Amino acid sequence: MRDVAVIGIGCTKFGEWWDRSFRNLFVEAGVKAIEDANLAGEQIDAMYVGNMSAGRFIEQEHIGALIADYAGLASEHIPATRVEAACASGGLAFREAVISVASGMSDIVVAAGVEKMTDVDTSLSTDALAGAADREWEGFTGATFPGLYAMIATDYIHRYGLTREQLAQVAVKNHYNGARNPIAQFQKEITLDTVTNSTLVADPLRLFDCSPITDGAAAVVVAPLEVAKKFTDTPIKVLATAQASDTIALHDRRDISTLDASVAAGNRAFQMAGLERKDIDFVEVHDCFTIAEICAIEDLGFCKKGEAGKFTEEGATALGGQIPVNTSGGLKSCGHPVGATGIKQVCETVLQLRGEAGKRQVDGAEIGMTHNVGGTGATVAAHIFGRA
Amino acid sequence: MSVPRFWRKIPQRYNLEGTHCETCGRYFYPPRNLCPECRREGTIVNHTFKGVGKVVTYSVIRTASDQFSALTPYVLAIVELEEGPRLTTQLVCSPEEVTIGMPVKAVFRKIGSEGESGVIYYGTKFAPM
Numbered sequence: 384m385r386d387v388a389v390i391g392i393g394c395t396k397f398g399e400w401w402d403r404s405f406r407n408l409f410v411e412a413g414v415k416a417i418e419d420a421n422l423a424g425e426q427i428d429a430m431y432v433g434n435m436s437a438g439r440f441i442e443q444e445h446i447g448a449l450i451a452d453y454a455g456l457a458s459e460h461i462p463a464t465r466v467e468a469a470c471a472s473g474g475l476a477f478r479e480a481v482i483s484v485a486s487g488m489s490d491i492v493v494a495a496g497v498e499k500m501t502d503v504d505t506s507l508s509t510d511a512l513a514g515a516a517d518r519e520w521e522g523f524t525g526a527t528f529p530g531l532y533a534m535i536a537t538d539y540i541h542r543y544g545l546t547r548e549q550l551a552q553v554a555v556k557n558h559y560n561g562a563r564n565p566i567a568q569f570q571k572e573i574t575l576d577t578v579t580n581s582t583l584v585a586d587p588l589r590l591f592d593c594s595p596i597t598d599g600a601a602a603v604v605v606a607p608l609e610v611a612k613k614f615t616d617t618p619i620k621v622l623a624t625a626q627a628s629d630t631i632a633l634h635d636r637r638d639i640s641t642l643d644a645s646v647a648a649g650n651r652a653f654q655m656a657g658l659e660r661k662d663i664d665f666v667e668v669h670d671c672f673t674i675a676e677i678c679a680i681e682d683l684g685f686c687k688k689g690e691a692g693k694f695t696e697e698g699a700t701a702l703g704g705q706i707p708v709n710t711s712g713g714l715k716s717c718g719h720p721v722g723a724t725g726i727k728q729v730c731e732t733v734l735q736l737r738g739e740a741g742k743r744q745v746d747g748a749e750i751g752m753t754h755n756v757g758g759t760g761a762t763v764a765a766h767i768f769g770r771a
Numbered sequence: 772m773s774v775p776r777f778w779r780k781i782p783q784r785y786n787l788e789g790t791h792c793e794t795c796g797r798y799f800y801p802p803r804n805l806c807p808e809c810r811r812e813g814t815i816v817n818h819t820f821k822g823v824g825k826v827v828t829y830s831v832i833r834t835a836s837d838q839f840s841a842l843t844p845y846v847l848a849i850v851e852l853e854e855g856p857r858l859t860t861q862l863v864c865s866p867e868e869v870t871i872g873m874p875v876k877a878v879f880r881k882i883g884s885e886g887e888s889g890v891i892y893y894g895t896k897f898a899p900m
Contacts, residue, residue: 510836520801521859523882523894525832525839530847531859533830541828541871585847586831586866634849634857639828 384485386608388618388771391420392730397568397599397718405441405499406453412600412723413454413495420604420614424455427604428489430463431479433472433496434722439511441499450495469515470671472496473601473725474755474764478624480605481766490607496727497600498720508596512721515758517632529593529672531633531759533585536674539640540587542689545677547587549692551578553673554591554715556701561712563742566727568597568718578673592673597718601726603733608771617737622658622750623767625651633759640674642760645682652752652765653684660684663767664748665735666706667728669756670713676700679754680708683765702743710735710743725755725764732768784894787877789856791818798854822877823900824852831866838883850875850897863898874900 393415395408409432417424432450437443451463466476473496480494500508513522516531539545555575561567578591611618627647630636637643653659666683670676677691685706686694694700700708711717711731714724732751734740740748755764782788789800793814797806800820806813829848832839839845846862846869862869863878875897882894 505834506837506840509834510838513836517859524847524859524896525835525842525845525861525882526847526859527832527835529834530830530832534828534847534849537830537871538828583831583833585833588830632859634827634859639849 385487387481387484387605387621388608388611389603389621389729389733389768390606390611390614390618391416391422391604392602392733393417393419394566394601394727394730395599396566397597397720399501400499400598401501403598405437405443405497406449408499408598409450409495409497409600409602410453412497412602413493416493416602416604422491422604422614425459426491427456427459427461427493428491429461429483430454430493430495431476431483432463432465433474433476433725434465435467435469435472435498436511436514436721437499439503439507439514441502450497468762469757470669470719470721471725471755471757471762471764472722473727474753474766475626475725475762477603477726477729477766478626478764481621481624484605484607490610492605493602494605494726495600495602496723496725498722499598500596500720501598505596521632527585529588530585532672532674533588534633535640535678535759536587536672539674539677542640543692545692547579548575549696550592550673550677551575552695553670553676554578556695557670557709557713557715560702560710560743561716564712564717567712567716568595569716588672588674594671594714594719597720599718599720599723599727601723601730603726603729611771618771619733619736620769620771621766622769623652623655623765625655625765627651627763629761631758631761636760640678641688642678642682642756642763644760644763645679645754645756648763648765649683649754652767656767658750658767662750663706663752664750665710665745666708666752666754667711667713667731668708668754669724670709670715671719671756673715675756676708676713683754702745707745710740710745725753728753728755729766736768736770785879787820787822787895789818789820790815798856800852800856800858820852820854824850824875824897826862826869826871826873826875827851827857828871829862829869848897861896863896868899876900
């Protein structure tokens, strides 16, 4: 297999884009990534597009071809493939792009992610998102997506004694970071009281425990490492790509508050990179809800099971801490355009490793990791990156 | 969501009918055609559950899709049946009443309908014992 590097990144500002269309968003992200990589369009060999539910959100399918067309590549007839794994669609699109280049099948590949979620009302988006879980045996009973994560939280609190304040601290930290990220939907710091006094959505999760409904797109360009320097002075090497799956329904899991797919994908990634947890300088984890970040840092092995609340409270996951988590602001503050999130995580990691993350820069960052979850943990993609 | 039109005909929704693997002894609800433990070595037979169990974890849903919004706040839970399998269900009790480990039993209830005058569909909820 060939070594692979990221040579270009592009991301729209995440937010509520009522005045912009799906295709308008991804073209902006794609053009930024291509310009960043100093590429001409005809050099692109293939595209992989992460998108969860355009069929529900904008009633458009056939997203691969649509994106290739509006990216100005219809005349090139390149293969363009949509990748779907709920909220892990972006992470999996990236992984497919890496595999394609590593195998030698393609040279220059664009991995993108896009979601336009605000064109429908909250009730429909709640229903569409519930499709990331088991529609027939969870959704049918009235299970919402926040409701399922709330049941993880109830189990976790009962078993490990996590406090309301510790959970809220995840949101406070991520909003602090997001306030320093120009693409974030919410560039505003919040306090513990903001979280604990916000409206209950699904007990014990409140509004500020949840990532929002968001429009946005992100794109990256990958290439063989051996040619990456022709395009950029700062190629970022993909040290590991890993993916794992688990039961679609939360009720079938071995342990309600351990995402075994996160554990498996994390272990595979560390093994592939030949690295240990202590080698990682920062990580972008899938904090669709505050409890998800608590589980993620334990499942990836950055602290022991049951200790992530204390770990967070003590500042270990904050900028300047032992292992900064979600320097971008995470899904919580950046927003969570489901198909785009996994690619945005890669964009943030590349910015950090290039030393271009501005006020949220992790000093001396050399190795970064991303962790992207689909559903309540039925799919997980994990990647590790390093400076080339 | 119009799919429930067809789900009305799924017998497992009304009677807690699942499956049992006679090779390894595991029980499944919802039913599975293939035992994930024994795979092709498994011997799957139908099994009707007694319908008693306990609450493993729960939440109180305050924001729901249109279909369930009239019921809010309602209690959602994962229940472990006495025979072993777990399922997601609504609990017929007040949010204040529910606790982890609470014994519950299956009850036959209306789950929802397609709009105000649409087809009503039924299924299983659980109530405190």
